[in-house]
Amino acid sequence: MTEAAITVQGLVKRYGEVTAVDGISFEVRRGEVFGLLGPNGAGKTTTVECLEGLRVPDAGEIRVLGEIPSPTNYALKAKLGIQLQETAFLSRLTVEETLHLFGQLYPRHRNIRELIELVALGEKRKRQVRELSGGQRQRLAVALAMVNDPELLVLDEPTAGLDPQARRALWEVILGLKQEQKTVLLTTHYLEEAEYLCDRVAILDHGHIIALGPPRELVAEHFRETPIEVELSGPADGVDFSHLPGVARAVSDREVVVLYSTAPTETIRAVSRLAEEGKLPLRDLVLRRPSLEDVYLLLTGRRIRE
Ligand SMILES: Nc1ncnc2c1ncn2[C@@H]1O[C@H](COP(=O)(O)OP(=O)(O)OP(=O)(O)O)[C@@H](O)[C@H]1O
Ligand SMILES: [Mg+2]
Known part of the structure; x- marks a missing residue:
């Protein structure tokens, strides 16, 4: 049927x-x-x-x-x-x-x-x-x-x-x-x-x-980019995050930089390379997967559960 x-x-x-x-x-x-x-x-x-x-x-x-x-x-x-x-x-x-x-x-x-x-x-x-x-x-x-x-x-x-x-x-x-x-x-x-x-x-x-x-x-459909959270243990002077491969947008919030990437693998590789070369005091790196919760938040401006 x-x-x-x-x-x-x-x-x-x-x-x-x-x-x-x-x-x-x-x-x-x-x-x-x-x-x-x-x-x-x-x-x-x-x-x-x-x-x-x-x-x-x-x-x-x-x-x-x-x-x-x-x-x-x-x-x-x-x-x-x-x-x-x-x-x-x-x-x-x-x-x-x-x-x-x-x-x-x-x-x-x-x-x-x-x-x-x-x-x-x-x-x-x-x-x-x-x-x-x-x-x-x-x-x-x-x-x-x-x-x-x-x-x-x-x-x-x-x-x-x-x-x-x-x-x-x-x-x-x-x-x-x-x-x-x-x-x-x-x-x-x-x-x-x-x-x-x-x-x-x-x-x-x-x-x-x-x-x-x-x-x-x-x-x-609503999130073309994958958020990657880069946690730093100190200042990263001289690193232009928004020009790393795949990065569409970079938002800094104190020790954490969120990179919105269209090519997460390449972005992560570039970040690791900078860290290995001693140019970036990298503490942690987290790849966050956007969820339906993000979609709901985007469409309504509210969280589904207050
Ligand atoms: N028997 C009723 N008489 C009057 N208003 C009602 C009645 N049942 C529901 N409503 C109203 O209709 C709207 C939708 O209610 P409904 O119960 O369908 O929501 P819901 O999505 O199931 O919510 P919940 O997650 O709380 O179960 C609400 O504004 C509610 O106050
Ligand atoms: Mg109900």
Whole structure:
């Protein structure tokens, strides 16, 4: 099948005076991990809830697996796995009972034991949901999204509140879904997570998409030069950094000179040579890779997490 898993055309959603989503369009291809990124209030959850049929758009067109989402489109629901930003559980059911209960609502479901192991809740299998920590509940919510073995998973901040180790583990679960040819749409405000997981991302800001594409391409598009930080142990009189090979721009900040280079290897070689010849008191040299965080900063003038 070549048709997209999700298409969104000109989606608008308002809450009274607030325009939460202001005419966005994007496509999620089958088999890809697609990320919706943005700070608090950007419109991620609103978009996701429209895709899930939980909210009715004010304008625009949505197709999810070829269908129009709605609360009563049960055929679509069977193919969809949803993890909401906040999940309400039945607090006296155990982890295992919870998954069994929801699994039974579908014509087919994954093996519950395996699912519990997958999200590393094995030790908590017989525990009531109310006894779980926030991070453990979060993992249970992700397991619930997978219980019907859906073609398409929509995960709203799946790694929120998880410690670094649990976050990493969940990344592997998500990449495992991709291996199984599933399509995943996730929201996050962790840019390094998006860089690691997503084939493509849309950066949302105030209800608008301000950038869309594969993370690496977005970074390359906005940053042609690689920053190289040269740390000095003393003055480097007589060295004209801006004329070193590859250097487009040099910015000095006390003992550190940042060289923006279009040919980092050549620039580094030239800097090392100057140091070897005793012309440059070099203490350290760091090559920094610009990231999505830099792209976001460049486009909005703000950091995504204050
Ligand atoms: N039920 C609601 N009623 C009124 N306004 C809402 C409602 N839900 C969201 N909003 C507003 O819509 C905007 C977008 O909210 P949304 O929850 O989609 O953002 P988000 O990107 O998911 O943010 P977060 O990262 O905090 O989850 C915000 O300004 C928010 O205050
Ligand atoms: Mg949200």
